[in-house]
Amino acid sequence: MAGRLRQPTGRYAGRSAEDRQAERRRRFLAAALQLFGDAPGYRSTTVAALCEAAGLSSRQFYEEFRTLEDVLAELHLQVNDWAEQAALAALAEAGGLPVAERAAAVFGAYAAHVTGDRRRLRITFVEIIGVSPRLEQQRLARRSRWVDLLCAEATAAVARGEAVPRDYRVAAAAFIGGVNGLLHDWAEGWVEATLDEVVAELVRILLGILDAPPAAAG
Structure with a gap:
């Protein structure tokens, strides 16, 4: 992928786009700590598995990161x-x-x-x-x-x-x-x-x- 997808702007359910972005990153990092640091490990983790563990979509992943x-x-x-x-x-x-x-x-x-x-x-x-x-x-x-x-x-x-x-x-x-x-x-x-x-x-x-x-x- 050439770059990350554009991130949403504005407020939703009383939360700013910046707050929602920070929450997504926290969830992806928490899921990565579990998958990379335990099982199956970084090399055996896929984007799909990380998204599932974080309870987020692949689109949201590529809004935050380019790669694992x-x-x-x-x-x-x-x-x-x-x-x-x-x-x-x-x-x-x-x-x-x-x-x-x-x-x-x-x-x-x-x-x-x-x-x-x-x-x-x-x-x-x-x-x-x-x-x-x-x-x-x-x-x-x-x-x-x-x-x-x-x-x-x-x-x-x-x-x-x-x-x-x-x-x-x-x-x-x-x-x-x-x-x-x-x-x-x-x-x-x-x-x-x-x-x-x-x-x-x-x-x-x-x-x-x-x-x-x-x-x-x-």
């Missing part, structure tokens, strides 16, 4: 935004705590969010892989945001005397890759540990990278 890949791209960004918001909220609450406690709070919030819904985890770590160069670029761009966040925290820790001054970007990229892989493997049942144990191990690894003191007992 567009839906996956938007859903991937949405799921990552949720996880980022959870981590940033925990970081804000951690305030002036030492780096070990800050790391535990942030990774605990992130891990709980990502693993709390297996569908979100599959969208982030499984379904997005290998779809297209465009989505691979998007995936790496979102990972880069986590690397930037970690580097910023490392820089702040250096300023407080809690970390050794050096360039942390390569180490941060390696660490974020390890975080993603470990959380995926844990959620799939390949790692025999509690989520608290997984988070504690991640914090220990991070402190080793920073050469920072360990967290206080308890």
Whole structure:
């Protein structure tokens, strides 16, 4: 299809066209989270199946999206935004705590969010892989945001005397890759540990990278 169909304008049943459009997108994305993130998965989902799950028509689909890949791209960004918001909220609450406690709070919030819904985890770590160069670029761009966040925290820790001054970007990229892989493997049942144990191990690894003191007992 060359482009999306024209969207309706005006008010209907007291709702604006913008409100109706936003509601349609929410329904398509909610249906995609279920179908892409569970069964049958992105590659086995059709436009017809997505429309049926959303309770909407194919015409309404093409008013919002060009392809299923567009839906996956938007859903991937949405799921990552949720996880980022959870981590940033925990970081804000951690305030002036030492780096070990800050790391535990942030990774605990992130891990709980990502693993709390297996569908979100599959969208982030499984379904997005290998779809297209465009989505691979998007995936790496979102990972880069986590690397930037970690580097910023490392820089702040250096300023407080809690970390050794050096360039942390390569180490941060390696660490974020390890975080993603470990959380995926844990959620799939390949790692025999509690989520608290997984988070504690991640914090220990991070402190080793920073050469920072360990967290206080308890």
